[in-house]
Amino acid sequence: xxxxxxxxxxxxxxxxxxxxAFLVGVILLSLLGGGAGxxxxxxxxxDGPGGRHPEPWRPPPEPFVSWPDFxxxxxxxxxxxxxxxxxxxx
Numbered sequence: 523x524x525x526x527x528x529x530x531x532x533x534x535x536x537x538x539x540x541x542x543a544f545l546v547g548v549i550l551l552s553l554l555g556g557g558a559g560x561x562x563x564x565x566x567x568x569d570g571p572g573g574r575h576p577e578p579w580r581p582p583p584e585p586f587v588s589w590p591d592f593x594x595x596x597x598x599x600x601x602x603x604x605x606x607x608x609x610x611x612x
Contacts, residue, residue: 523531
């Protein structure tokens with residue numbers, strides 16, 4: 523291989539490696555930047571640009587549970603199961 527051919531191969535390798543390094547840099551900046559596109563107009567948080575943090579997940583509030591109603595519904599459910607099991611098949 524001549525010096526000229528070796529130089530072309532070296533240039534091609536440098537271009538490919540440089541392009542890959544550029545892509546890795548862009549991906550890292552987009553991941554670490556966290557949406558630094560600025561706040562939405564009218565937002566009241568003072569976290570700075572792109573500083574909106576999602577609210578932590580909380581389970582939905584549980585409705586009031588009446589113990590007598592639960593006992594009544596459970597007794598009805600048990601009776602329905604017994605009636606289903608005692609019914610003649612087919």
